[in-house]
Amino acid sequence: MRKLLLFFLAALFLTACKSAPKGEAKAAAKPAMKVGIQLYSLRGDCEKDLEGVLKALGEAGYDGVELAGFYQYSPEEFKALCDKYGLKIISAHVGRDELIKDPEGQAKLYASLGCKYIALPWADRKMDLPAAPGYNFYLDDLRKISEACQKEGIKLLYHSHDFEFEKLEGKDLIDILLDDCGKDVLKSELDTCWCHVAGTDPSAFLRSHKGLCPLVHFKDYVGTPGGNMYALIGKAEKEGAKSETFEYRPVGEGKLDLADMLKAAKESGTKWVIVEQDEPSEGMTTFECAKSSIKNVRKALKNL
DSSP states (O other): OHHHHHHHHHHHHHHHHHHSOHHHHHHHHSOOOEEEEEGGGGHHHHHHHHHHHHHHHHHHTOOEEEESOOTTSOHHHHHHHHHHTTOEEEEEEOOHHHHHHSHHHHHHHHHHTTOSEEEEOOOOTTTTSTTSTTHHHHHHHHHHHHHHHHHTTOEEEEEOOSGGGOEETTEEHHHHHHHHHOTTTOEEEEEHHHHHHTTOOHHHHHHHSTTSOSEEEEOEEESOSOTTGGGGGTOSSOTTOOOSSOEEEOTTSSSSOHHHHHHHHHHHTOOEEEEOOSSOOTTOOHHHHHHHHHHHHHHHHHTO
């Protein structure tokens, strides 16, 4: 009787799969990309009321968060709040110096929070990137950090800006870095805004780097490069590039093609869309910007 029941259920499942529309079957086979936010976007609010921010993000429809510190909470307390409001801790931005001091300890810490990724926020162009005097030392550090991360089931990523798209002997610095490390050691966390500022089409980059961009920072802007673009890495402005017209925008409300970038990210194998907006704009609060971004991204995802 039990075998007959199992046979019947299996036959029913196969029939349902065959009768389902092709689009539905494809969607069931490959879950849609999830949407998170880099908490740096809300850093001021996080410092004042972290729990309130996480609660609001969960209610707005975000699936997870990317860390940029713990805002005076312990890692355990931070995770408990994320769990409370249904937010997964996707990844964390952690500096090279902090990671190399104790690669194993850092990897274990973030693994305990459920992180599957750790991203290096930036590198010193004059010291660490290809052709710089410290490049080989940088590569050695990345290999050590990645090895520790891999033991904990974490992938190491590099978050690019615009200067990694400068060319050396006809090749982008970011590609030299990724190639020299190898895909098992380092993958990319592309930032769509920085990529576009550098003159590279983010969608084209994603399509040419399949399997290398599990997380993508979706950031939008208007105007021309300059101003306070480099606040995240502690630089007031890029040397020689001054502009009053550059301004960040909620994702989907600037000059970038949101629909095509999402399509390219899906084709590339991206798992998470990470919203980021370094500064609020158009008189909106940081959370109002975050809410606009998730609304625009969710709407665009439905049309993929």
